[in-house]
Amino acid sequence: MKKKSTGFWEIAFLDRSFHEFSPVHCGYEFCKSEHVAYGHRPYWMIHYVVSGKGTLYSEDGTYNVSRGQIFIIKEYENARYVSDKDDPWEYIWIAFTGTLSRKFETLPGRVFDFSYEPFSIVRTLKDRTDTREEMASAALFMIYSELFSGRTTHPHYVRRVVDTVNSLYMNHITVEELADTLGLDRRYLARIFKASMGISIRDYLIKVRMQHAQRLLREGISVTLTAELVGYNDPFNFSKMFKKYFGESPSKYR
DSSP: OOOOOOEEEEEEOOOOOOSSOEEEEEEEEEOOTTOEEEOOOSSEEEEEEEESEEEEEETTEEEEEETTEEEEEOTTOOOEEEEOSSSBOEEEEEEEESGGGGGGGGSSOSEEEOOSHHHHHHHHGGGOOSSHHHHHHHHHHHHHHHHHTTOTTHHHHHHHHHHHHHHHTTSOOOHHHHHHHHTOOHHHHHHHHHHHHSSOHHHHHHHHHHHHHHHHHHTTOOHHHHHHHTTOSOHHHHHHHHHHHHSSOHHHHO
16 A cells, blocks of 8 residues: 655644633644544543544543544543554644533534534644634634534434435436535435435435436437436346336336
8 A cells, every 4th residue: 555645733722711712722733654642631622534544542442533523522531542553543633622612512422423623624724823712712613513512503404405306417427425425424315315304315316316217208308318317327237226216117107
């Protein structure tokens, strides 16, 4: 396996005496194989894994962490986190104190699938000098909201997927491409979509395609052209899916 490059940056925040969330520092690292870092610091830390994987050894237990997940380290905790030997992780972190940080004690775990949005803000702070602390605090409130307010970003992401599928159902669409467009982990997007819609993204795409196929066949369009117009290059695969969905072949339905 080709060895990944490494990279690192870190910035410290000025103490603005924010009450709820006071950012301490943030950073980014593309870790070396089996890189080890430690906790036991006078603040909380949250890492978002951009790529790769690793292991968190915390006071609560051992957790495997991979792309699209966060892991949380408590203040003064004797924790250790190690990047994978073959697929070392790349992560963004933010450290903080404040009255709301205690709420993280009530979370049912240390590792969560998470959206990239608040950490994309953190990643831009290296290149800012104005309102840096305010933006870091805003990112922390976004993280807090997603963890404690029923993941309020769900409707926005789900609506984006629905709109994309409804508009581009005739094209080749994958969950991976949708997730990359939204800056989310594929598994995270798949889960929040199903939780909101009661159906997987793949099944929703099939549903939309079949509904349009019905309309086209009723209009007298041939099976071969209908297959092409709803995103199937192979008429046989289209016919098989149509029969599975409606209980009869498209030729018979037409």
